[in-house]
Amino acid sequence: MSDGQSNRPRTAEDPTKAILSKSGLNEKYLCDYVLNVASGCSHGCSFCYVPSTPNIRTRGEMLKEQVDVDDGQEEWGDYVLYRDDIPERLESKLSRKRTWRETEGGQGIVGISFHTDAFMDPRAADISSKTIQILGDYEKYTRVLTRNPKLANHYQHSFEQARGYVTIGTSVPTLDEDAVSAIEQNAPPVESRLDGLKEFADAGFPTFISLSPTYPSIDSRDQMETLLKKVATADPDVIFHEPINQRGANFQMTVDAAWNHSHDELGSQLAKIRDRDAWRRYSLKHHAWVQELGDKHDLPVHLWPDSRLMSIADGAVEAWLRKWYDRQSPEPFAERPTPSTPMPKIPDEVGSLSL
Structure with a gap:
């Protein structure tokens, strides 16, 4: 089984005690809990926000001791600490847990893994597949995100055991494989991601695509249309969209990687989009293109407007973004209700940018 890697990271076991963590990703209509099968990720995506989170940023001593990491952000992609005992510990926790968080956005879903890739390699895949089975046994909805659905296909027996309680998705920022190899270092090619996801859709599993982060090198509506039409061939239940965020050390690392x-x-x-106004124009333009093209091709798109983007918008533009932020995603998984309102009208100011 190919794991999609070209370089081998330093590895160890992760001493983390937490199992399930409440998550703010319900604001993106993804999940109410997250469960990570490892700390670190072998893909080494330059834009990844995870190295700046407490899970990595505050654990320097542990990372140094376990895998000789001096800088968790600079060395992102070079280390993975696996949590091999997660399945056993999760089953024990679920057998005793009496309350369960279910928000309107998160629907009580457990996200695996949003700080690492659930199927980045066979070891992570073994942990993830057992975890999926256990969550299915306890009738807990599970959302799996991976850039390696091809590897996940080798574990379809686990998905079968959790059928009705599991969805799987992948991330696609661009169709430019040179850009992908520059920014996402060791992740599998986009074509492989879509082929693997289509196998799950053909087998009757709900699927999703995270069209994120779309790069500013997609500089025409036609290019965005090509991208959307391509991801639509995988037959996802929803296509989430998010432009790249231009703040933080991870953005500078993305520029440097290119x-x-x-x-x-x-x-x-x-x-160019280091400039705040340039970033604002690019983000609004990409959001408008995805909305327009989703409507044109009858695709289940859902925009993820950045909170900072909303903070520097005003009037009709802010209202448009806010309506997307508050709008239910068009995904039936986990008994999610269909959106009660149509897609909000694109303001004239934004529409002129997208021409």
């Missing part, structure tokens, strides 16, 4: 891999066009476009 330059270091001689992807000059992408590097130039990323460097």
Whole structure:
């Protein structure tokens, strides 16, 4: 079984005690809990926000001791600490747990894994597959996110055991494989991601695609249309969309990765959106394109507007973004109700940007 990696990270066992953590990802209509099968991720995506979270940022001593990490952010992609005991400990916890969080956005779903890739390699896949089975046994809805659904296909028996309680998705930022290899280092190619996800859809499992983060090198409506039409071939139940966030050390690492891999066009476009107004225009333009094209091709799109983008918008633009932020996602998984309102009208100011 291919794991999609070209470089092997430093590995160890993770001493983390927490199992299920409440999550703010219900604001994105994803989940109410997260469960991570490892700390660190072998894909090493430069834009990843995880190294700046407490799970990595506050555990420097542990990372140094376990895998000789000096800087959790700079060395992201070079280390993985696996949580091999998660399935056993999870079953014990669920057998005793009497309350369960279920928000309107999260629907009580457990997200595996949003701080690492659930199927980045066979070891992570073994942990994840057992975890999926246990959650299914306890009738807990589970959302799996992976850039390696091809590997996940080798574990369909686990998904079968949890059928009706599990959905699987993948991330697709662009169809430019040179850009993907520059920014996502060791992750499988986009074509492989879509092929693997389509196998799950053909087998009758609910699926989703995270169209994120779309790069500013997608600089025309036609390019975005090509991207959307391609991801639609995987037959996902929902296509989430999010532009890249230009703040934080991970954004500078993304710019550097593009330059270091001689992807000059992408590097130039990323460097331009360091400017807040340029980032605002790019983000609004991409959101508008995805909404327009989703409507045109009858695709189940759902926008994820950034809170900072809303904070620097005003009037009709802010209201448009806020309506998306508050709108239910069009995904039937976990008995989610269908959106009660149509897609909000794109303001004239944003529509002129998207021409």
